[in-house]
Amino acid sequence: MKNIKYYISILLLVALAWLPNTAQAQDGFVVIVNKNVDETTLSKSSIRRIYFGFTTQWKNFDRVKPSYTEVSNAAFWNYISTEKGKFKSFWTKKVFSGNGVAPDEFNDGQGVIDFVSSTDGAIGIIPSSAQNNIGDCKIVTLQ
């Protein structure tokens, strides 16, 4: 009996260690924020409002500075219910009319991590494969 409890405990520990972090990773990408951002959880509509420039302030009043990388695009566009062409077209109008500043686009996840790490209020989309090397950035839990 004692042995059975021991093995079950071991199995549970192993299972917990291998459980996919479904709350943080979503279809191949992870959302990270600068260490000074207070938010730890964001909904899909919050992410969408941020990347379409409607939400420009965090709770602590820091300016929201969104960024992303081409690598994570396909999954990310699906998540915020758009396509790259429509996203670009939307921001072309918004920037040239004086109504906002477009999200920064980087060549790879490391570029996003460097930007988010060094910029107050920054939020970034990185491939899930890059989440083990995010320095002092924080991973946001997606609702």
Place this chain on the structure above:
Amino acid sequence: MEINFTKQRLSIPTIWCGILFSIAFLLANSTNAQLSNKFRLNGYSSFEYEHLISNEGESDPNGSFDADLIDIVLNVDVTSRLRFATDITWEHGTASEDGRGNAAVEYAFPEYTVRNWLKFRVGKMFVPFGIYNEIHTAKPAFLAVKEPLSTNKPDKFGGDARFYPRWATGVSVLGNFSLNEIQFEYNVQVSNGEQENTNPFEEDDNEEKAVAARLLIQPTLGLKLGISTYSDRLTELDGLGDDTGERTKLSSWSTHAEYQYKDLGLEFEYITGKTDPSAAGELKKNALEAMLYYSLGDKFTPYVRYEYLDPNQDIDDDTANMISFGLNTEIDDNYFLKLQFNRISSGDNNNEFSGVNFSEFQAAVVLGF
């Protein structure tokens, strides 16, 4: 050695060029990421061609090239709450020494954010009206070669005046919020309005302020609805250009819709307006614009657009309409070739076209960065 700079040589466009290139140099050489993240330089350019195809008509019979414009758009995040935005334009190959072309500030304003739903702007701004006014110079931001004449430049389509001015100097209150996943955006602007006897961006020629307001509602991801209004009291002048104390009332209303379903897109805008001079009857006018487009692989977007203007509802046979068939091709990232055929028809009493129906070809190469 003495260097003598004259005022003529240090023109405003030159000074702006110097400032913008200095900022670009600083950004390129900045080792401070936080500093460079505060500045954002964008811009766009447009090169156009127009040729009258018919034997007669109000178009270009020679087939001219036009170095239409180059605009530099600068955003500065001054603080976490304060953003400064400006767009400086050089139009038609500006050469101030020869008096050619035009250099202008399209907009320049600080925007202070209290909350996402409450922001303030002060300065020179586009009037927030309809689909096109805020992007009318930004040719990469729309499919056709030019913005619709009927709703945006009715004075070039047989109308006596525009429904609203392009720009205004004043104060704007704006913001956005969502209720039950429905997105709302509003903008209310109080300004000097438009006038001819003084610079409206410096001084108002009467006490009455112009008011513009627009509400945008996005009930679903692909559908955006909008209503806009503009009203002002225009100073009536005597023969010497002095204020008579009388006012002409100007008011306009617009409703518009933009819809996208997969690769198919639709847009529609209807404007009605009236001017009411003190000593003459009220003049009512209306205009509409509708466009259908279909995107093929994000590269090629054919479109068809219809425009209509009735410049005075009390006069028969003065309307004008235009149907356009075009193809917008994205050659490279944000680099577009636009080819467009227009057929313009009008009534005999139309001020601009006088019943002469004609066709024209337009093309443009535009870049956004």
